[in-house]
Amino acid sequence: MTRPQTPLLDTVRIPADLKPLSDRQLVQLAQELRSETIAAVSETGGHLGAGLGVVELTVALHHVFDAPRDKIIWDVSHQCYPHKILTGRRDRIRTIRQKGGLSGFTKRAESPYDPFGAAHSSTSISAALGFAVARDLGGVCETGHGDAIAVIGDGAMSAGMAFEAMNHTGHLGKRLIVILNDNEMSIAPPVGALSSYLSRLYAGEPFQEFKAAAKGAVSLLPEPFQEGARRAKEMLKGMAVGGTLFEELGFSYVGPIYGHDMDQLLPVLRTVRARATGPMLIHVLTKKGKGYAPAEEAMDGGHATAKFDLVTGEQKKAPSNAPSYTKVFGEALVAHAAEDDKICAITAAMPGGTGIDLFDKRYPSRCFDVGIAEQHAVTFAAGLAAGGMKPFCALYSTFLQRGYDQVVHDVAIQNLPVRFAIDRAGLVGADGATHAGSFDIAYLACLPNMVIMAAADEAELKHMVATAVAHDQGPIAFRYPRGEGEGVTMPERGEVLEIGKGRIVQRGGRVAILSFGTRLGEVIKAAEALSARGITPTIADARFAKPLDTEMVLDLAAQHEALITIEEGSVGGFGSHVAQCLAEAAVFDTGLKFRSMVLPDAFLDQSSPPDMYATAGLQAKNIEAKVLEVLGVSRIDSRRA
Template identity: 45%
Template sequence: MPKLLDTIDSPDDLKKISPAALEELAAELRQEIIKTVTVTGGHLASNLGVVELTIALHRVFDSPRDKIVWDVGHQSYVHKLLTGRKDRFDTLRQYGGISGYTCRDESEYDPFGAGHASTSISAAMGMVVARDLAGEDYNVVAVIGDGAITAGISFEALNQAGHLGSRFFVILNDNGMSISPTVGALAKLLSRVRLNRPVRRVEKRSKKILAAFSWGRKLAEFGEFLVDRFKGLVIPTPLWEALGFTYIGPIDGHSIRDMEYFLTQVKNTSTKPTLIHVVTTKGKGYSQAEDNAVYFHGVSAIGGGSNGVNTYSEIFAQTTLRLAREEPKLVVITPAMPEGNCLNIVEAEFPNRVFDVGICEQHAVTFAAGLATQGYIPVVAIYSTFLQRAFDQIIHDVCLQDLPVVFAIDRGGIVGDDGKTHQGTFDISYLTLIPNMVVAAPKDENELQHLLYTAVKSGRPMAVRYPRGPGLGVPLDAALHEIPLGKGEVVREGSDVAIIALGASVSPSIEAAQRLARKGIDTTVVNARFAKPLDKDLITNLAGRVKNIVTVEENVLNGGFGESVIKLLENSGLYDTRVRNIGIPDEFVEHGTQSVLRARYGLDADGITRQVVEMLSAKKEDFLLKNKDKARTTQ
């Protein structure tokens, strides 16, 4: 039987589908998503939860003229399938394929790209003001989850929206879940609304009341009516009202009919900021995902996983648990990523010392700084890409006051399928420029344990940055020891060329050295361990002996580890050293598997070998330090 989905190339086609057939379409969309995500990996439960909401939005609004701004963008698969991307949907998150998030380059139906949470209301407000300034009349709709709305930036935008008072729609997609259950006082308030019977009655009654109205002007009072009539019940109207919004809801987010009805009313009548509270079930329609929405938030592609070797995140959590047992002042902070950082084992034993602060990276860092002022040792467990959010907090609240906050930075370097918005390729640059900060990166999971121990003992702001995925499978030392700050290690001696590698790049550099040996090239490999402070003695002595130096890092070259090495050699007067920096050029790294992307940037053993051979066979002048700008552009 032909599929309804096959007939839809744009929201206009969707509008031609009869209301009676929409449930069938919803089922087809769910099947398509499950089929694809099983192969490609991706965000499953969040997308299954917004099937009906997305259908209703595209039937009521007129995208791309009307702007629908999805927060995070991880739940935009249905939207992609309905906006001309179904034929490429099987390339989701694959190298060269469509992104797992919204992306302006990909479609005119994506008015704003995302990947990080909580930007939708701000971005949509920009569009609202642009519309008003230009004297136009399109609709702007921000769709945000109950997790993402907890971030400060969301409230900053709501605050402005209420102040300006322009016509604007915020759809709060409330499923009670972030990746883990949503935390915080707002989450408690919303869950009272979701679960409370009187609210369900309100919902039914408001529908009846609406049904009694004819379409048109009278309905303009609907929002105010609902607010007045039921104020004092558990509906959180006072909160939204105080922010200058009309509150509508809660609405059953799996009833297309209800949503079309309510959305049409507000679209036709509302003149001010309006928040439409839609209640959905994460994982809807796929019982396993409904029962375990945490696990099914994001699933790996077939064949993905760690092949039985512990991931760096797991080793981080196991070490943190050990350290928490020894050090009663140690506390752990996660901005909404307890699962990704494997913190469940720490939380199980020390529930009062693990704090999930919600999707609030800025608060996480300043909260840690506050704890540190009182003698606690906060460990901020955070992904590299999300820590970008807290740049000023690291500078102003932690480093300027030289407070001993440990940053356990997961997903440093190339992360893979999540793509441009999630690559951890900037942290070495943005952390090493800050005074007082120590920045370390372990060569393997055993060294991760020791560096975490070192960081906790250091009494300094210190970041330990490690990659996404499994460790190397090396044995773990039973006893933890401190590593002197700023001390690297020579892991292999050779006289033709020296590779100084950072973190995850050490292992492929060792492999490259073995390949180079087969070509008769004698290679030193240094595990730098610290991007700051650099091991000055080790590096300058090395440059005295070996005149060809290659640095390797999974970070952008601009402001990266390699540049610091060049600066050190220059400042030490070692101008006759030839240096080549291997790393990420000045671009955003798209999606694809980690191995494909590492190969693309020459960061795997093949690429490092090739570049060393190239360097040794190139003219000497191309790499002399005095020509360093040229050297850097020979990537």
């Protein structure tokens, strides 16, 4: 593939190389940086739109401030590819999100220019305040202590944690710089009163003393930002005297300024750096996907992409005959909603990622995107359930962690029938450890009143959606992985499963393998290999981690020498509950050999999902080896059997 011509970028190894560049050269550098980012992501896939939206801002920050002494903290940090290129990692940028390559997010272990790791949103201001306080208290840092700068998107500002941090920052009065990167887009369009408030700010003229540096920012705004200003019906009361929400929280506010214009960015950043004494908020308007037409025109601003054709933007995705689990869930929920007007759907800024966008198209009055606010999503769902509705709260496993207290306190204790659709369960590939759905079995199965299911394939998922619809006795959760299904025959309609009952897939002898989730396909492959060795295992699909099918577990234990469980979750999950059942029934006293195959007690870096499962030891060959080990049979002996 032809690489872009980047003569100026070729001279930049680290941010210090930006210092002698003129403002005009910085404009050229930004153009080259954008071209390099587009070219790199076209080869690797990854997050594109967010990075393109902050190219000029990235260049300006690294020119004005002195990283790594000054701590630039990117919220979520999926927009950090340009930052990585400028901070000594350009030679590895085409390894991003690949095994042994760069992380798709900031990562402390990767570079001193990544002062704080991220991937979940709304943490940057809290972390920046920590750096600012550590600086003032004499904390020891290898790169020294300078300014703390948090770059946070308008979507991330919808999360309560961001405002908790701003409230504390305003109270302490520490010098800290927050850059609000306002692109009217997180992954989906942002929702709520904050978004409307920011739109109203477009209508007002800059009123801080920095307005001269900003060169009359609003009047210079290009479309569509001027249109956003014209749409605003009224100025916020008190705007003329600086009575904004941010100032009430203790921040000096400047903006909005256009984030793709160096003539606005550079003077404002230089002035703030030279004169700020306390908390500052700089409101910067950007466009997600800026400078690459296919990304600009995409509904999500080119948020995440597979490898793509550099000219057309067409993504290069491998064809599949099986539907994605996400699509199966979304379509099944829509079908049930056609028959039950009490069904409603909630997601937290991920309508497309969770399949809730399909529901929204058909039943918008019953569909709620609450923004990046998982805590609110869970308790809102609890209120809906208490009010007689049937809420489906669709969240990624990794993001449900953010609402865990609400799951415990507001749902489980009150035994409210909230249905949790847990997407991205298990290992997720290129996003790595921060997005892996490793812990939901363990953190949910310990809760009284909770029912937990895991789909072995896409047909089972359809049955579990039907089961969740019919379950009104308390909370119920069902988990399923990212990506395509197994290609099984799909039922026309999901059937309601008996709560707490598993199924026998295959009868055999000596050893039983009890699977929870989509490793069942690997179990079947392992069983085929074992059968060729003269060992035919019994295979069971647990379906439920809670309530556990104790009758089936004890029956398997009684009829076999060994019992092996397998799951796509951490220690403390399904296998632990099976072990507890066996221990309580004193089954281990009979000499049963028990093994539990779970994810390793480690955070796994990015790679392809198959490679990650190989690393985790949860592929067919690993299951085969485990059976031979537990039976005390060598590979040579088994071939003779």
